[in-house]
Amino acid sequence: MASLRLRQAIAACALPAAVVAGSVAPVHAQQPAIEEIVVTGSYIRRTTADSPSPLTVISRADIEQVGAIEISDIVNRMTFNSGSTNTTSAFSGGDNSEGQTNINLRNLGLGSTLVLLNGRRFTPSATDSGGNAYVNTAVLVPSIALERVEVVKDGASALYGSDAVAGVVNFITRQGFEGMEIAFDYRTDQETRKQDDYLFSGIWGVTSDRGNITVSAEYLERKPLQIDDRFDDFGGTGVSTLANPGTFLPAAVPGSASAGAVIPAYLVGGGGLGDLDCELAASQHRQSFRSPLTGDLAPLAANVIESGGCIYDFSPFFALVGGETRFLTHVSGEFDLSDSIQIYGETSFADQRFTRENSMFPLVRFPFIPADNPGLQNDLARRNANLAGTPFEDILTTPGNVAGTTFFGRALGFTPSDTGTDVRPVDTDTRQFSSTWRATLGMRGDLGFADGWVFDTALTRSERDNTNRGTDTIQQHLDLAVRGLGGANCNGATGTPGAGNAGNISAGQECYYYNPFFTGILAQDGSPQSDPMLANPVSLYNWMIGEFRTQTKNEQLVWDFVTTGEVMQMANGLPLSAAFGLQWRKDRLSVEVDDTSAAGGFSFIFGGTNYSAKENTYAGFVELAIPVNERLEFQVAGRYERFDEIGEDSFDPKITGMWAATDDLTLRASTGTSFRTGSLVQTSGFSTQLINIADPFSGAGTAFRPEIAQGNPDLAPESAFVWNLGLSWAPSDGPLQGLSVDLDYYSYDYDDLISRPGAASLIQQDIASRCPQGLNTDPDAGPLCGVQPDLTIAFDPAGGPGLPDQIIRDENGNYLRAEPLFINAQELKTSGLDISSRYRWTTDNFGMFTAGVDASWTREYKITDANGVTTDGVGKRNIGTSIGRSLPEWKANFSLGWQRDRHSVFGLVRYVDSYKDDQQVTRNAEGEALCVGSCLRAVNFGLDLLDDKVSSWTTVDLQYSYEMPAIGFQAEGSRISIGGTNIFNNTPPKLNFDGGFDPFTHDARGAIWYVRYTMQL
Structure with a gap:
């Protein structure tokens, strides 16, 4: 990628990468007359594309010579872009886990860069983890249709309104194309040769004396690349203490003061009892391992019981590159109604289908497994065998000694590639299906009543329909299944627990136990579990695990009117030029979730609400170009924007100056304000992300847990004061000719940024309130507070309530989720x-x-x-x-x-x-x-x-x-x-x-x- 110094008309915009962005040059009277054009950053027509704002232009030649096949390839090479999510990542708080790509100028946030297509808005249809709405550039336009990309790298709200804080990126398509061009791209990764991209694209155009039409399309097929394919480089990095094989916390043991007490002697470092078959699982695949931080064994009366927590590496499930198919089309045309009036239009459509593998979500409501569960009885019997010949023999198998156990884990572990569908019968892939379309119809030409004035008006509508699906454990079904009442054909009220396991199947009696231990999958010799009292049937998994869906629709309707021309001849003989504009836009957002999610029925994906929101915006702006002389010019602009639903408004001025100090050296300066209002998600909706986090207060180990940010209608607009100083130097002769x-x-001084407090920060604030003297397990050091060695949770009597509205815990103090407010x-x-x-x-x-x-x-x-x-x-x-x-x-x-x-x-x-x-x-x-x-x-x-x-x-x-x-x-x-x-x-x-x-x-x-x-x- 390289910058481009534009010196002549539209043709210059296609020059290769040899000339420099943002360059400005004086307009000399002796230069030949050339066509007037409009460059991003100003609405006033000029005879050169020089800009007093910092401007980078990326030409089609630039795009081709770096081998870019999509917009994200261009963005990733912008040095002034930082923090974009243009690669698949399931671990970044929900950012770009479903194929979206975006732009983040100056690292000011994905919502702070305004993205335009041919100078007009595109619906911001995706949101990041902070609820900031942004344009998904992956579905913007076929890459073969791009003529150039113009990037204004300072605040531009004085002309473009909300979102143009960091700047504006304008994607401009090839207009008036004649002939036909087709292209085929193939690329593959060196390490595995599995991650293949196939891109077919084409463009066709025809012109006449009165108009033109250009049609382009592309189809991308992208093969996935799993972390499992690059395990030596990236494996072992997805660590969770909620595993399968998992960890258990038994209750009601000999010597306990009351039923329900924990077995302290079995525990090491608060790790609980790890599944006895953790090593067996590790021998079958590389995702389970005994925690090296808690040890393998715990002492009990000179004997040993396997105790170290069983840990799960979920990373092999996830993708370095998600699987994707993408089909994009774009059609544009112009037609001259007369010598002074032209109508024009464009329409585009995109269909995107994205898939990535996903591990089974953990169970964050920690089910209690009753004592009659065959899996628990088998586990206790195996542990009891270690105590043979000691005074503690049969202690674990004596009725009444163990009332049950709490399970810390997930319904399924393993990867399909390692074990096949027999032990992973459900589809846990995350999928996204989206369709996006946009259409513009406009008219431009001369204002008949004002000599030299032209106008441009258009109506633009864009819309995106998106469906996300995934799978999670249905909590009610899990609670029934651990009690032997699981299965689609089991009557939970009248069924007999475990009748299906025992083979006593009749109407309403096909009831199964869910065995949370690894014996539900494999026998001790590593063969598939054949004991019907221990094996988990495939039908049980499919009943316990359900599909969740979220359907999102984004709509935007924009009407623009701009007129520009010369106001008067100034005393210095140079024209005072102006542009005036009006805009109305309407944004709508609607979200629908499935019934189980709406009822809070999933174990991990907590809740979800159907909602809709809208915002009507009215704006007007003025821009003046004031030439002091042929070498010095100032521009003054201001825009007023009002937002109906949130009751906010903003006026943003901008002043720029450009001085051609010599024929080779030009200086520029700009200053002004910019702003951004909260997205419809931030003001009226909610945003869920999954955070891999631990809670020191309850001792909850690292696992993904939901963080659900709530919309806030009282948010004020973000505002920024921006200034820029620049120069362009291009020797026109001498030994340095050719240098630029x-x-x-x-x-940037950016205030009132909208944010969602992070779960980690909120947890620390919650702990500070509950434990004013800090977490403590030593009674001699002060009040006990937080998780204790026996895994009970102590509360400081002098402590506060924590943050009960934002850090959600159960009645025992266990961490469930965070619900911050924007x-x-x-x-x-x-x-x-x-x-x-x-x-x-x-x-x-x-x-x-x-x-x-x-x-x-x-x-x-x-x-x-x-x-x-x-x-x-x-x-x-x-x-x-x-x-x-x-x-x-x-x-x-x-x-x-x-x-x-x-x-x-x-x-x-x-x-x-x-x-x-x-x-x-x-x-x-x-x-x-x-x-x-x-x-x-x-x-x-x-x-x-x-x-x-x-x-x-x-x-x-x-x-x-x-x-x-x-x-x-x-x-x-x-x-x-x-x-x-x-x-x-x-x-x-x-x-x-x-x-x-x-x-x-x-x-x-x-x-x-x-x-x-x-x-x-």
Whole structure:
């Protein structure tokens, strides 16, 4: 990718990567007359595309030479973009786990960059973990239809309204295309050769004296890549204490003061009794292992009982790349009604189907297994055998001694590839089905009553229908099944427990026990369990585990009117130009969930509510271009926007200046305000994400648990004060002719950021209230508080209530979920420097060369949270904030291109700076680490917990292209390209995080090799 310096009309926008973004040049009277155009960042027509705002233009040639096949490939190479979710990641709080891609300029948040298609809005149909709505660029337009991408890298609300805080990205399609072009792309990963992409695309167009029409389409088929396929690189990173084989906590034992007391002697480190067959499971597959933090054995009267908790590595289930099919079409056309009036329109459609594997969700309501459950009876008998010949013989099997056990785990473990469908009978894949369409109908031309004034008005409608499905355990069915009343043909009121297991099947009596122990799957010799009293039937799994669905519909209707022209001739003889505009838009959101979810019937996916919301917005703006002389010009703009439903409004001004100091050097400056209102989810809905988290208060180990943020209609708009200083230098003669340099220094002061307090932070606040003197297990050190060695939970009499509305616990204090409220809480100040330079030279014998550098340096990124605590996020992962994401201090691209005759080679070196993993390890009052998840992951992944550095990462991309001569029906301009990204196969830095790498910064696929054939007809 490279920036583009536009000097002439529309044709210049397709120039290759040799010239520089944001460059500005004086308009000289002696230059030939050229067509007036409009460039993103201004509505005023100009004879050059120079911009006083920092502007980067990515041409079609740029897109092709880096081997991009989709918009995310373009975005990932923008050095000024950080924190986008353009790779599959199931572990980032719900961000981009279903195929969405997005843009995050300056790391200000996915909702703070306004995305346009041909200068007009597209419905923001996806949300991130913070509830911020953004445009899913994966379904925007076929990549073969793109002419260029224009990026305004400062606040633009003065012209474009809400969301344009970080800037504007305008995707512009090929207009007036003539002929036909078809392309085929194939790419595969080097490591496994399983992750294949097949892309078929085409574009066709015809023109006449009065109009044109262009039609494009593409079909993408993407094969998945599992962590299991790259287990040596990323396996062992998905650690959960809620496993299968799982962990158990028996109740009612000899010597206990009352029924229901725990067996302290069986426990090690609070780990509970691990399933006896944890090692058997580990011998069958690589997902189960005994916890190295709690030990394998626990003493009991000089004898031993298997006790260490059984841990589950769910990472092999999940995808580094999800499976996907995608079909996109785009049609555009123009027709001249007269010499002064033109009608135009465009329509696009996208169908996206995304699939990724998923582990079975854990059971976070911790079912109690009664003493008559055959699985428990078998387990106790096996444990009792270890006590033979001791005074404690038969202690576990004597009726009344054990009333039951609490199960900490999940209904199913294992992966399908390891064990087949016999032990994994249900489909646990996450799937998304979405269809998106957009249509624009407009008219533009001359205003007959105002000489030299033109107008442009259009109506644009866009809509996305999306369905997400997954599976979870139905809590009511589980509760019946552990009591022997499970099954679709069992009458829960009159059925006989276990009649189906015993073979006594009659109407309403096909009742089965669910055996939560590993004996429900395999016998001790590793063969499939054949004992009907222990085996879990396939039909029982299918009855216990149900499908949940969420259907979401996003709609947007926008009417725009813009008129622009010359107001008057100023005293200096130069025109005062202006643009005036009006806009009305209506956004709607509706969400429907299945009946079981609505009733809170699933064990893990808690709740869900059908809701709908809307917002009507009215806006008007004015823009003035005031030339002081032929070298100095100012622009003044302001926009007023009012939001009906939330009762808010905003006025945002912007002033820019551009001074052509010499023929080669231009200086620019801009300052203004921008804003963003909360999304419909943030103001009126809810947002659920699944967080892999532990709770030190209750001793709950690391597991995924729901965090459900609630909408807040009282949210104020986010607001930002933005300024930019820049220069462009391009020597027109001398030894440096062919060199161009662009520098831009930016600053954002961003207030009232909308955020959802994170579960980890809320848990700490909850604990601080409940345990004012800290977590404590030593009665001599003060009041007991929190989980104790016997796994009971103590409450400090002087403690407070915690956060009962946001941290939801059961009556015993066990953590269930978090329910934070969206709030205006944070402030962000960031500044930095963008650098772009190109040098092009031509030789007599060796062709033309182009060298380039694009770099972004972040000077500061200071986040102030709701408690007034300020941290600088530069060079950090920013895991503790709900706004910032990973932000390396430096990102840079170094390019070198060569072209001679029909041959060309392009190389790109991409550098991502090192940064700090600021993930905090929770500690108790004694300073001991309470880090089951991160500690186990460190053991499995070979990481040093004390080393928080995420290393720098450098990759090399290379492409060779050959432009073929006309042969038969193949026209001149056809070409074949062969290349690779990350050709040296550099694995991303390891990270102590689920999945083992940072999906916001790095790409886990390794080397990708591709071939592309483009045919002109």
